[in-house]
Amino acid sequence: MRSFVRTPLRCAAVAAVSMALLAPAAAQADTGPAAAAAERIAGVDPDRVTIPDLQQALERHRLTSEQLTALYLDRIRRLNPRLGAVVTVNPDAVAIARASDRARRFHGARGPLEGIPVLLKENMDTADRQPTTAGSTALAAAKPAKDAELVRRLREAGAVVLGKANMTEWANFRSPMAVAGWSAVGGQTHNPYVLDRSASGSSSGSAAAAAAGLAAVTIGTDTGGSIVDPAATTSTVGVRPTLGLVSRTGIVPITSRQDTAGPIARNVTDAALTLWAIQGPDPADPDTAPAAGTLPPDYRTVLDRGALRGKRIGVWREGHTGVDADVDRVFDATVRKLRELGATVVEGADVPQPEKLHEHLLPALLAEFKHDINAYLAATPGSHPADLAGLIAYNKEHAGIEDMARFGQELFELAEPTAGDVDDPQYRAHRAAAVDLARRAIDDTLAAHGLDAIVTPTTLPATPVDFQPDAPSPFASTTDNSVVAGYPQITVPAGYTGRGLPLGVTFLGTRFSDARLLGYAYAYEQATQARHAPQYLPTLP
Template structure:
């Protein structure tokens, strides 16, 4: 086990309630100032947060002045929304995304904005997660020479570093769940359409969704209460209010006794240490009364030959959706289309492309075949939804599916890009289908956190949160504390 160094412990936020939400907010600001120079997770902070927190508490609002950091591809009225790109450094829209307006209405306080993988990691196939032209490189607080994953890198690292009560990330495929897993926190990729995407710099209207990131399932659920709901400007959310509930209800009492859980054995991957950690989690679930059902399943291959073609969908929608967002921005920005962004990067290559290029941007600009796109999207939905998650749940008579989320954080390599182990996890299924995906810490491999994924049917967000909370209560693995130092072998971890 890794314990918090004495110097860092002095800056810890007290476990008990602070004298006021304002003093709690100030303590977070002080901690960011003292420690974020090591991990670069936060781009800008709100000096008025303490006063805003006290006002929210006085008004007896549901979140009571709790502080939230927001990924910098989500509009907030105070600051520019950059998606990490210098091309959007002046994107001062002076408006809150609807999900942020909901957050404030419920008494949440925007503490600041977090760094991310530039353009949500959709610019280059050789990118390094957590790097952006605006914010530099975000590092993992558990091991500063290792990745914070992406694209919600700053949100994941900041919550793990105890820089805020919670954070909001966004996901298209893995961008909430991977940073949550490798930073040792809880992350929920909700059902697409439960949380509005209006005011969020997009990749894909089919797969994009904001989601809560926190240090407990309860806190993630409480944040989801605030940010979820129907938005007339986002047609995907038409049914959100019908599925909105108190997501915290029953979390402390939900029982796994007799609950059938599908164990995705082939998606445990080829890392024996992760497999051992996963087995410990399965033993915990079984001890809690769950019925484990082994499932033999091969993940879809992203290729035309298999009928599954996620990349074609993302490339086509990136060009279309990003263009619409850039055109609609009221700010004085130098780009209004994907083609403009490509040209900007070329003109500012020394600052925007010192480590990797923009091959995905260039491919997206050329992906214009609407018929091919529509065929790919229809096939993707069928393969991952009705013939994927839905079929797995029905055929095996299970409530949800579990697997490791991803492996432990890999070493940062700006020259060669990420070293992601794709043999682990089932995140693509819920990402492409739009179904919910919850990751909960299940321990660590030599001090490096690893998460446990819970995946369910469309709109089963509350059920996944109940299951995740039940697992938290019976988890026997020891969770590591951030060290704010490079990784070092620890024989006791």
Template structure:
């Protein structure tokens, strides 16, 4: 792989030595010691050496100074140490690369507004996490968690298995105890899938609740950032700090009217009398997934929820039209972001990125190509785009989630988030169990929470809670109530199938 700049060289050469941690079973996700030194030691022992999780691509050289300043701040987030996905800008010397060598020098010197809000609450930014390159939109044959900048992120529950994407490093990093929490981004599944497959809570808020300014974009219709944590409480804590209007992001115009104290909204969280719609056709036909989901349903019912089986199948036109929307918006939105970068980057349009990848194919296209990028560059029909957006939004929102909730008098929808982690395959790409309902809230722009519901052969599986627009507090409260009622044992990340591998 191409030699990395100093801030991205193997962290064992830059940080505290933590060799004693390497090769041992990891602590449970609720780490007792949350000190900056402990996180740095774990990164040194687990990230680029030992099991080579490749979850962290850069460490903030100012983290120590920031932690000292945060210690004197009030509030529940003061001193909490987090990682941030490497498509979100953070002020300082760390570049924002989206995993691409084309942006290896993209040091903007500015915080994304959501990062500024977190800093104001006392959060310490430890570093940047690896991701599926360009947030998994470059190729339809990609291996989740791989980028030319960071290599292949590994799942700490079984390191020959996928961490899912695109917020792969954020999920694997928190699961492995490299930080208290992380921020990911999602266009369709990129917070909830890696959270579920790494045994975490992941929350995709209503699009427009959290600013997207200074985040490398795919789609203004569907992009959002969200927290990835070890509990619903911690996700609510981070969301409370992150949420709010941003004049530079039109989608957030009403965010200040909708946001609330999401931690306070968890008080007395209960499922008693809450009607939940079961998206049975999103469960799939794997017997182990069905058995685990049925146990979760029993827990929900025991906690007082009223369960309603739904005979609902996704209209394939939604996915077809979503693809048109993402391709059209990628070309325009990414081009606008690149054109506005303050530094001396060499790519200013999607076409420039495509050309860069061809020129640097040995490093950039070692495992898979850029068919999605090439399709997006050709997707220029504004009328076809507008029709596709209107139809996909209708199918997911008004005639999808909203109609199901209204006609059945439901509070929320539930389904497995997905199946267990699949083996990493950089020859044919991702091939996990095709189940879950994440595309519905992704296309609609509605809130989606995943909470661990147990494990299959030691691999985590999550349970999804889906609501309507701006119903973020209700979704989080239901997840917290389930979290308290869950009876299935959770997996512990143990690096239990680590083996020497040529995957980099």
């Protein structure tokens, strides 16, 4: 959640990438709450409607996918100029919606997302007329030969791929000083609750778009908190699934040992439904094989208002409370609510930060990034740098548009001298040690207290959009152990600061506890109804 001063589009490549969006967005940017609240989708408030509500309206012919798609395109036209959440509108979206209406009329719905508009993070391959750039102009002319596996599954489930959402460039792995939500292709993403505040990163656009109702649901990716942090700062539900539950094939990588994709939605119901649609084994991604069958067949079985009754939920306060008064107030209310819902609340379930975790992790990440990004570039058709060394050279040559004066490419330059050899014994020792430390930190805490899950504040309130860190955050990471372990984590809206900034709470657990965590999140969400629609305030009161 760092700084940005908007740079004008200064090259033809960026103009071409953004053209599909900029044409409709040039119209008046109406972000007033009255305009948003006045809309209705088939008689239902678009901020509160769920995908099952929409499916019911579509089945009863009170709504068509074409109408629904047009409504979301209109919301993008009106709201996105101030949000910067959507980079590209799919020029074929309306045609896909019409085809969905025909398929439903003659054959019935193909899947749970039939006719439902979905936005993708801009690092997911689509073999259509949309670019896949990971936010960098270096990939403006890349031409993926086929859809990412999760995109294929979305289309198979009937979804309308509406467009692509902005992101922190290179998923925040170019520089530790990178600006959250900024990319050379998409500019700066803003938080729809308070527009001069960050939407965090790197799935910034996906979270802001979900919060503002620019699609029914969005998809993000997470390597180190890039789903859960943006979701918490935009009052949305963010699901980082167990590593391997969702295929990573066709997603611009940081590392296959931590990368995962997951849904960001305005409610747990839509997040769960979408997770079920995109999960499943993929022969091209070996990590998906162990995950097969770990979710129950029907997502609806986890949506249980009584899911917390009788469960032992550990409370993780260390490093997360005593930092911000609003976070403390909202989290204390969360703990009380869990008790009211029948959970046995166990204090002192603080997950330790292993002392040597990052000592092992950084060398592993650098080697994995070089290996994985080189493999992705080699497999991707089109005109673009051939490897990491080429990306480094490109950024130097295009320093202006890539904003190299404000933050550099230190992580790229640290990764390039590595061998990028993931079979190297020294590399493998670093990765194995990091994973072992992270898993023991969580599993030992769960076992020591006999817990079903752990709850903790997700992150601090959104920082100003021009924030750049010059010191470590006083708020300890809630994601370090989960992401390295490959364990699931779900954030749910929990409340707001006194001045209206969203706050979330996180449920986390062990490997393949995704279904249980979704159940706990649903029970908590339904009991609190904490989320309210964004107001698009220009600044804090």
